[in-house]
Amino acid sequence: xxxxxxxxxxxxxxxxxxxxxxxxxxxxxxxxxxxxxxxxxxxxxxxxxxxxxxxxxxxxxxxxxxxxxxxxxxxxxxxxxxxxxxxxxxxxxxxxxxxxxxxxxxxxxxxxxxxxxxxxxxxxxxxxxxxxxxxxxxxxxxxxxxxxxxxxxxxxxxxxxxxxxxxxxxxxxxxxxxxxxxxxxxxxxxxxxxxxxxxxxxxxxxxxxxxxxxxxxxxxxxxxxxxxxxxxxxxxxxxxxxxxxxxxxxxxxxxxxxxxxxxxxxxxxxxxxxxxxxxxxxxxxxxxxxxxxxxxxxxxxxxxxxxxxxxxxxxxxxxxxxxxxxxxxxxxxxxxxxxxxxxxxxxxxxxxxxxxxxxxxxxxxxxxxxxxxxxxxxxxxxxxxxxxxxxxxxxxxxxxxxxxxxxxxxxxxxxxxxxxxxxxxxxxxxxxxxxxxxxxxxxxxxxxxxxxxxxxxxxxxxxxxxxxxxxxxxxxxxxxxxxxxxxxxxxxxxxxxxxxxxxxxxxxxxxxxxxxxxxxxxxxxxxxxxxxxxxxxxxxxxxxxxxxxxxxxxxxxxxxxxxxxxxxxxxxxxxxxxxxxxxxxxxxxxxxx
Numbered sequence: 001x002x003x004x005x006x007x008x009x010x011x012x013x014x015x016x017x018x019x020x021x022x023x024x025x026x027x028x029x030x031x032x033x034x035x036x037x038x039x040x041x042x043x044x045x046x047x048x049x050x051x052x053x054x055x056x057x058x059x060x061x062x063x064x065x066x067x068x069x070x071x072x073x074x075x076x077x078x079x080x081x082x083x084x085x086x087x088x089x090x091x092x093x094x095x096x097x098x099x100x101x102x103x104x105x106x107x108x109x110x111x112x113x114x115x116x117x118x119x120x121x122x123x124x125x126x127x128x129x130x131x132x133x134x135x136x137x138x139x140x141x142x143x144x145x146x147x148x149x150x151x152x153x154x155x156x157x158x159x160x161x162x163x164x165x166x167x168x169x170x171x172x173x174x175x176x177x178x179x180x181x182x183x184x185x186x187x188x189x190x191x192x193x194x195x196x197x198x199x200x201x202x203x204x205x206x207x208x209x210x211x212x213x214x215x216x217x218x219x220x221x222x223x224x225x226x227x228x229x230x231x232x233x234x235x236x237x238x239x240x241x242x243x244x245x246x247x248x249x250x251x252x253x254x255x256x257x258x259x260x261x262x263x264x265x266x267x268x269x270x271x272x273x274x275x276x277x278x279x280x281x282x283x284x285x286x287x288x289x290x291x292x293x294x295x296x297x298x299x300x301x302x303x304x305x306x307x308x309x310x311x312x313x314x315x316x317x318x319x320x321x322x323x324x325x326x327x328x329x330x331x332x333x334x335x336x337x338x339x340x341x342x343x344x345x346x347x348x349x350x351x352x353x354x355x356x357x358x359x360x361x362x363x364x365x366x367x368x369x370x371x372x373x374x375x376x377x378x379x380x381x382x383x384x385x386x387x388x389x390x391x392x393x394x395x396x397x398x399x400x401x402x403x404x405x406x407x408x409x410x411x412x413x414x415x416x417x418x419x420x421x422x423x424x425x426x427x428x429x430x431x432x433x434x435x436x437x438x439x440x441x442x443x444x445x446x447x448x449x450x451x452x453x454x455x456x457x458x459x460x461x462x463x464x465x466x467x468x469x470x471x472x473x474x475x476x477x478x479x480x481x482x483x484x485x486x487x488x489x490x491x492x493x494x495x496x497x498x499x500x501x502x503x504x505x506x507x508x509x510x511x512x513x514x515x516x517x518x519x520x521x522x523x524x525x526x527x528x529x530x531x532x533x534x535x536x537x538x539x540x541x542x543x544x545x546x547x548x549x550x551x552x553x554x555x556x557x558x559x560x561x562x563x564x565x566x567x568x569x570x571x572x573x574x575x576x577x578x579x580x581x582x583x584x585x586x587x588x589x590x591x592x593x
Contacts, residue, residue, distance in 0.1 A: 017135060038197060058077070063094050072103075074104045104155055127163060139168055157196070166231060239292070250300075274309060339351050350415050352414070372393060405418075437506070452573075464558065470588065483550075539551075
C-alpha cells in the first residue's frame with residue numbers, strides 16, 4: 001500500500017524528470033536532413049505585404065514547394081475566414097497543386113479557429129494544440145481526439161491521419177534543424193525533392209515559443225519538425241519498449257527491497273544491502289534511459305525499494321523538518337506537504353503568510369528575496385484572497401524583469417515565479433515597432449490611436465492637436481524627398497520640445513502631425529500651445545542634405561476633452577480637432593488673399 005501510494009502521488013517525479021531530461025539532452029543527436037522549417041519573419045511581412053501574414057506570399061511559397069518536389073508540407077498558420085476573393089482563389093489553387101496527401105493545415109485551440117472551408121477541400125487537417133506538462137516544459141505533442149485532426153508529427157512522417165500523442169525525442173538538437181525565411185525559400189533554386197517542410201510564423205511576429213526541458217526555447221515549427229523526426233526514426237516504438245523496462249525495474253525494486261529486509265541480520269548488513277541494491281537499481285535505470293531514450297524514474301524506483309525494505313531513514317529526513325515547523329507554528333501540515341515539491345525547484349518559489357510575510361523561499365528565489373525583501377509578498381498577493389498573475393521587478397541598474405506567477409494549490413498561498421523577461425522584451429520591442437514612425441521616431445497612426453484611447457480611459461481632461469504643414473510640397477518639389485524627410489524630422493523634434501514626457505507626438509502620414517496632451521483642461525493654455533506650435537514650425541529650418549534654409553508654416557487645430565467624460569469620445573474629439581485645423585488653414589489663406 002505504501003508503494004502504491006508513492007506511485008500514485010509521485011513525489012519524486014520532478015527530480016526524475018530533470019534527471020531524464022538531462023540524460024536525453026546531453027546525447028545531442030543531429031537533425032534529419034530532410035526536415036526544413038520555413039519561418040515567416042518581420043522582414044518577410046514588410047517585403048511581401050504584411051502584417052497580417054500575406055496569403056499571396058503563402059501561395060507563392062506553396063507553388064515553390066510544389067515545383068521543388070517537397071514530400072509533405074505543414075502550414076502552421078491559422079487560416080480561418082476569407083479575406084480577399086482573388087487572393088483566396090490564388091491560395092486555393094496553390095493548395096490544389098499539393099493536395100491533401102502532401103499539404104496539411106493546423107486547427108487552432110478554439111472551435112472558431114478551424115481552417116477556411118475552401119482551403120480544407122485541398123488539404124489535410126492536423127491538431128495544432130501544444131500543451132506543456134505540469135512543470136511548464138513541452139515533452140510531447142498531440143491528443144487522442146480525432147475531432148481536431150491528425151497528430152502533426154505522424155502526418156509529416158507518414159502521411160497517416162492518426163491523432164495519437166507523440167513524445168518528443170529530446171536527444172535531437174533543436175538548433176540543428178535547417179531554418180529558412182520566406183524570402184530565402186523564394187530566392188533559392190535548390191531542389192526540395194523529398195523534403196518535409198513546416199511553414200510557421202517566426203517568434204519575432206508571433207512570440208509563442210515552445211519551451212523544451214532545460215530552458216531550451218524553440219519555435220513551434222521547429223518542435224513540429226523534431227516530433228516528425230522522432231516518428232521517422234521509430235521513436236514511439238522505442239518508447240513503448242522503454243516503458244516496459246521501467247515496469248520491470250519497478251517490480252524488481254519491490255522484490256529486492258523485500259529480499260533485503262528478509263536477509264539482513266544486523267543494521268550494518270541492512271545498510272550494505274540497501275546501498276548495493278540501490279546502486280544496482282540506479283545503474284539499471286540510467287542504462288534503460290540511454291538504451292531506449294525514455295523517461296526514467298530512478299528516484300521513484302529507489303524510494304519503492306527503500307519503502308519495501310521498511311527503512312525509515314528517508315521518511316525521517318522528510319518528517320523532521322516538518323515536525324520542527326509544526327512545533328514552531330510556522331507552517332501547517334498542508335503547506336509543508338505542498339512546499340516539499342518545490343523546495344528544490346529551478347524556478348523561484350515563495351510560501352506567503354496572511355500578514356504579508358514570506359514564510360519560506362527556495363534557493364532559486366534567494367537572490368530575489370535578498371534584493372526585494374518582504375516587498376515581494378504584497379506584489380504577489382496585493383490583498384487578502386487576491387493573487388497576481390504577472391510581476392515586474394526592477395533590478396539594481398534599473399533593468400526590468402518580468403515573471404509569470406503560478407499558484408499550484410488554490411488553498412495554499414505558494415507562488416512560483418517563471419522568468420518571462422525574454423518573451424516580454426521581444427513583445428515590447430515588436431509593439432514599439434508597430435506603434436512608431438520609422439522616419440521621425442515619433443508615434444505613427446496606430447501609436448496615435450493607442451495614445452488617444454489611453455488618454456480617454458484615464459478619466460482626466462486632455463487635448464488633441466492636429467497640425468498640417470503649409471509649404472511642405474514646395475520644399476519637396478524644389479529640393480527633393482531627402483530634404484522633405486529631413487524637414488519632417490525637424491518639425492517632429494520641435495513639436496516634441498513643446499510638450500511634456502507623458503504627451504505623445506505622432507506623424508499621421510505625409511506632412512500631417514497630431515499631438516495628445518494629457519492633463520490639459522484650460523482653453524486659454526490650449527490656444528497658447530497651438531500658437532507656440534505655429535511659431536516653432538514657422539522658424540527657418542536648415543536642411544543639411546541640400547545646404548539650404550527653408551521656411552514653412554502650419555495650420556493647427558485643437559479640441560479639449562473634459563475630465564467628467566463629456567465631449568471625450570475619441571472619434572468625435574478627432575473630428576473636432578480636424579475641423580478646427582481646416583478652419584485655421586482657411587483663415588490663413590484668406591489672410592494671405
